[in-house]
Amino acid sequence: MAGLPDSVWLPHLEAADVICFGGGDETYLARILHEQAVKEKLLTLLQTRVYLGISAGSMVAGVALPQGLSPELFGEEEFESDHSIGMELYDFTFIPHLNSEQCGDVRESTFTTMIERFTNTTYATDDYTALALSGGEIEIVGTGAVWKVEK
Numbered sequence: 001m002a003g004l005p006d007s008v009w010l011p012h013l014e015a016a017d018v019i020c021f022g023g024g025d026e027t028y029l030a031r032i033l034h035e036q037a038v039k040e041k042l043l044t045l046l047q048t049r050v051y052l053g054i055s056a057g058s059m060v061a062g063v064a065l066p067q068g069l070s071p072e073l074f075g076e077e078e079f080e081s082d083h084s085i086g087m088e089l090y091d092f093t094f095i096p097h098l099n100s101e102q103c104g105d106v107r108e109s110t111f112t113t114m115i116e117r118f119t120n121t122t123y124a125t126d127d128y129t130a131l132a133l134s135g136g137e138i139e140i141v142g143t144g145a146v147w148k149v150e151k
Helices: 006-015 026-035 038-045 069-074 108-113
Strands: 018-022 050-054 093-095 122-125 130-134 137-141 146-149
Touching: 006 038, 026 038, 108 122, 108 146, 122 130
Parallel strands: 018 050, 093 122
Antiparallel strands: 122 146, 130 137
């Protein structure tokens, strides 16, 4: 999608029943989605399709993490951009990989030390748990770990 014109990737989204974005660095993905104006295209498509986010794909669908938290949590470089914003298809922040061995600082104890830096309601789930959103309702799917702070 990055660098490709709409005429290449948009027909694939239009033909799909499930639109899936996943993996990678969420600040980079958010920047690319913003530059390609994907949100504007998704708003119409998602009236009859399902959005499936995996890892970073889940994060970019909502409200972005506050600046500077991503490197602290995931140990990755934060891409410099004015466009490190989520698509805000939902009104909270989502953090995947709670308690994952690959993401050493994505822990409830870490969140507790930075709780004042979260600017809105935030959910974190482990790799065995998901959030399902439909009609403004949030359902926790799975029996794994979930952390939530309400703002």
